[in-house]
Amino acid sequence: MDAAAAMDHHDQHESTGIDHRKLGMWVFLSSEFLFFGALITNYLLYQGQAGFARPYPAEIYDIPFTSFSSFALLMSSLTMVLAHNALARHDQHATRTWLLATAMLGSVFLGGQVFEFTEFITVGAMKLTTNPAASAFYMLTGFHGFHVLLGILMLLTLYGISRRQGELSEASGLNLELVGLYWHFVDIIWIVIFTVVYLLASVPAGVG
Amino acid sequence: MTATAERRPATTIFRRPRSTTGFWAWITTADHKKIGIMYGYAAFIFFLVGGLEALLLRIQLSAADNTFLTAAEYNAAFTMHGTTMVFLFVMPISAAFINYLLPLMIGARDVAFPRMNALSWWIFLFAGIFLYSVLVFSDPAAPVGVEGVAGNLDPADNTVLGGMPDGGWFGYQPNAGPFYSPGTAMDYWALGVQFLGLASLISSVNFIVTIFNMRALGMRLLRMPVFVWMSLVVALLLLFSLPIIAIALFMVTFDRQFGSLFFVAEAGGDPILWQHLFWLFGHPEVYILILPAMGIVSEVLPVFSKKPLFGYAAVVFAGAAIAFLGFGVWAHHMFASGISPVAQAAFGLSTMTIAVPTGVKIFNWMGTMWGGRIKFTTPMLFAIGFVAMFVIGGLSGVTHAVVPSDWQQTDTYYIVAHFHYVLFGGSVFGIFSGLYYWFPKMTGRLLNEKLGKLNFWTMFTGFNLTFAPMHWLGLQGMVRRTAYYPPEAGFDFWNLVATVGAFIIAAGVLIFMFNWWRSKKHGEPSGIDPWDARTVEWTTPNPTPEYNFGVAPTVTGLDDFWHKKYAEDSEGRPVRRPEAEETLTDLMETGIDPPHPIHLPAPSYYPILLAAGIPLVGWGIIYHTSFVGKLLILVGVLVVASASFGWSMEPLEEPHDEHDDSDPLGGGYSSVEVDD
Numbered sequence A: 001m002d003a004a005a006a007m008d009h010h011d012q013h014e015s016t017g018i019d020h021r022k023l024g025m026w027v028f029l030s031s032e033f034l035f036f037g038a039l040i041t042n043y044l045l046y047q048g049q050a051g052f053a054r055p056y057p058a059e060i061y062d063i064p065f066t067s068f069s070s071f072a073l074l075m076s077s078l079t080m081v082l083a084h085n086a087l088a089r090h091d092q093h094a095t096r097t098w099l100l101a102t103a104m105l106g107s108v109f110l111g112g113q114v115f116e117f118t119e120f121i122t123v124g125a126m127k128l129t130t131n132p133a134a135s136a137f138y139m140l141t142g143f144h145g146f147h148v149l150l151g152i153l154m155l156l157t158l159y160g161i162s163r164r165q166g167e168l169s170e171a172s173g174l175n176l177e178l179v180g181l182y183w184h185f186v187d188i189i190w191i192v193i194f195t196v197v198y199l200l201a202s203v204p205a206g207v208g
Numbered sequence B: 001m002t003a004t005a006e007r008r009p010a011t012t013i014f015r016r017p018r019s020t021t022g023f024w025a026w027i028t029t030a031d032h033k034k035i036g037i038m039y040g041y042a043a044f045i046f047f048l049v050g051g052l053e054a055l056l057l058r059i060q061l062s063a064a065d066n067t068f069l070t071a072a073e074y075n076a077a078f079t080m081h082g083t084t085m086v087f088l089f090v091m092p093i094s095a096a097f098i099n100y101l102l103p104l105m106i107g108a109r110d111v112a113f114p115r116m117n118a119l120s121w122w123i124f125l126f127a128g129i130f131l132y133s134v135l136v137f138s139d140p141a142a143p144v145g146v147e148g149v150a151g152n153l154d155p156a157d158n159t160v161l162g163g164m165p166d167g168g169w170f171g172y173q174p175n176a177g178p179f180y181s182p183g184t185a186m187d188y189w190a191l192g193v194q195f196l197g198l199a200s201l202i203s204s205v206n207f208i209v210t211i212f213n214m215r216a217l218g219m220r221l222l223r224m225p226v227f228v229w230m231s232l233v234v235a236l237l238l239l240f241s242l243p244i245i246a247i248a249l250f251m252v253t254f255d256r257q258f259g260s261l262f263f264v265a266e267a268g269g270d271p272i273l274w275q276h277l278f279w280l281f282g283h284p285e286v287y288i289l290i291l292p293a294m295g296i297v298s299e300v301l302p303v304f305s306k307k308p309l310f311g312y313a314a315v316v317f318a319g320a321a322i323a324f325l326g327f328g329v330w331a332h333h334m335f336a337s338g339i340s341p342v343a344q345a346a347f348g349l350s351t352m353t354i355a356v357p358t359g360v361k362i363f364n365w366m367g368t369m370w371g372g373r374i375k376f377t378t379p380m381l382f383a384i385g386f387v388a389m390f391v392i393g394g395l396s397g398v399t400h401a402v403v404p405s406d407w408q409q410t411d412t413y414y415i416v417a418h419f420h421y422v423l424f425g426g427s428v429f430g431i432f433s434g435l436y437y438w439f440p441k442m443t444g445r446l447l448n449e450k451l452g453k454l455n456f457w458t459m460f461t462g463f464n465l466t467f468a469p470m471h472w473l474g475l476q477g478m479v480r481r482t483a484y485y486p487p488e489a490g491f492d493f494w495n496l497v498a499t500v501g502a503f504i505i506a507a508g509v510l511i512f513m514f515n516w517w518r519s520k521k522h523g524e525p526s527g528i529d530p531w532d533a534r535t536v537e538w539t540t541p542n543p544t545p546e547y548n549f550g551v552a553p554t555v556t557g558l559d560d561f562w563h564k565k566y567a568e569d570s571e572g573r574p575v576r577r578p579e580a581e582e583t584l585t586d587l588m589e590t591g592i593d594p595p596h597p598i599h600l601p602a603p604s605y606y607p608i609l610l611a612a613g614i615p616l617v618g619w620g621i622i623y624h625t626s627f628v629g630k631l632l633i634l635v636g637v638l639v640v641a642s643a644s645f646g647w648s649m650e651p652l653e654e655p656h657d658e659h660d661d662s663d664p665l666g667g668g669y670s671s672v673e674v675d676d
Helices: A002-011 A020-048 A062-088 A090-121 A133-164 A176-198 B002-006 B022-028 B033-061 B071-105 B114-132 B185-213 B226-258 B272-307 B313-325 B341-369 B380-401 B404-410 B413-443 B449-475 B491-522 B560-565 B580-592 B606-622 B627-649
Strands: B566-568 B574-578
Touching: A020 A133, A020 A176, A020 B185, A020 B226, A062 A176, A090 A133, A090 A176, A090 B272, A133 A176, A133 B226, A133 B313, A133 B627, B002 B071, B033 B071, B033 B114, B033 B491, B071 B114, B071 B185, B071 B226, B071 B272, B071 B404, B114 B185, B114 B606, B185 B606, B226 B272, B226 B313, B226 B341, B226 B606, B272 B313, B272 B341, B272 B413, B313 B341, B313 B380, B341 B404, B341 B574, B380 B404, B380 B413, B413 B449, B413 B491, B449 B491, B491 B580, B491 B606, B560 B566, B560 B580, B606 B627
Parallel strands: none
Antiparallel strands: B566 B574
16 A cells, blocks of 8 residues: 555656666667668668769778777776766765766767868868768768767766766766766767778779 | 755756646646647647648649649649648647547556657647748748759749648658759758657657556556557657658758758769658658557447457557568558569568558457447547548558559559548548547547537548549559649549549538537536546546546556446346446546645746757758858757756756655655656
């Protein structure tokens, strides 16, 4: 009867035992996989087609540079976990530090992408309007970068809340765990993009 | 939790809204019922707009070589008719039903994320307004963002109607791209549909979490009403198909505004890719349009047959199977587009396969009625009309699965006949059945039965007069999407019949509107259980109280409410329990006067504010080459960002410290702040 009475009073029970927001984030991320799936497929369709105006994206990649910024993004997943762990230990100071570190590493990645795009456009002479493969490349990596940007904004908001309120609570406001889920997702997608789009890149026979 | 007590005054942009009635209560509401009602009215207004466009089309086609519309106006009218009916009528009115009924049917007080629910609704409304703002802002002569593309200088296109999007609801490339559709109209279409998709995506996450997480005690998954199951299936379809159309529409917008080359064949782009992406979304979309109606019919038929739904589990799993297979049939829209013979065979077979679970449903509905004590009320008439018309539309659909036969039918009126039988005879009849059935839930009154029957027979007659002749017109070779046909083709007679039928449908809709308007004030009071219903939403008074249930329901089986009222005699026939009336009186009393205090999500300004920023960004993108455009993007982004910030700082409910510690019934729940 206790449980029923409590429910009458207030309906915040979960049939699955998973917090609404966490379940919601998982459901949302499952949709995001299709979003990036469509973008990656789109790129793969165009990258190998012969007869486009040059250059193809694969001709001008700077793999060492992108490896560096990818490394920064991968490390940010580690700092995200450390932030989550620190919050679980109620170490608010360390939580803030790791949140900030995660946002910083994300910014390094994003800065790298801005630099990369600039180089590609000015030095490599590959613009959005050069050929369909270039269009697909900028759209895919651009949307990924936009996701990173949103993640950084959420991390900084968490940092701001923590500074202002002196602590982060698990129950209210933007939840660190949810931002973490999102951040790891964006990271995983980048692992796929870096592997498939950069490392396994190919140009059609006769080009380059 | 200590966090509640110690929280500092939150950072806010606005003070919390306080109104509980009147204009501001509707603007700021997070109540799923109010949101559902707003969805319903808005969708119905768009239904009228789409219907008017249909009447224009039918007037134009009523005679050979008619000059009522120009070709440009005709293109615009059929494009906006399709776009409006799909995205601005059937989808949102399904959202209206799901919003209003889903929490009630699973015994919850609201959806999982009430403010996000409001956000979906406002994004939908603003996206609809954005799409139709093309009537005011569109300039066919204006160049799009791509260098070297001039506007459309043909003065024949420079009419108000002709300035609307004209590339079809399917937006085929490269016809809808920058070179063949200059002017801004198709940009409004691409971005408008994009924003509508965003609204649906947010709803789908919300509904999925609600269904999985907020079921009443004892409401196991296989005890949920079929309508809830179909809502879940639709939400999953939306979740996995919307990201695909989102990408495709972004590609169109990029092509048109920023000069990317995705669909520009001259530069190596692939217009067929658009067809694949569009139909990979578009075919699940047709199940998104029909499954809620199937859910409604699965609720209505058992009630008026006085029998449980025949093969409940089969109906549920058939719905899930339709959704699953629905992702594997998209290329049957492309048999004439030049795809490989292997692909044609594979998609032809998968399309025939999907008829199997659909057939399962049809037989289960007939099994439900078989031997039942059928009461031919208006909702029942519409439900039976649904089953009959859907069978016709379903069978003509199977003929498209046969590739050589489809080559004959593609782009003829036979296709138009087919999909109107499933979407009008199916979805719309199902929706009307639901409107008659659940009207008392919303108003506490019944719609007039005499007018209702007149409504049904008018619409049923008009519908068949309009769309049945299109089968023969199509088989005689009358092509779709063409404003004229020559007198010697011999299409005049049946076209005239179809036009007369369309006006009879319009008369039926007017009867419905009169019935609604009159019954809202003067309809017969319904009491708590006007239909002798089976499901949990009827265990609370009509109109539904703000808190839904005085006492959160506990469920012990499928059709729980029915079994509280009826026992079975030795031959399995239902016998009304002697205590049934007392049960109803008790439910009425606890529903009106809840024994314990109930907390509901508080209203908020942020959903409407956030949604308002989105069309600003849309207009900004379309006019991004000008200063005003850039400014609009900036303002839109700032509005969205500040609303998101204010939102994340605002707790879902007002803290209610007055009884947090003193009220023993509060348990641990009262201080939990669930935010979305």
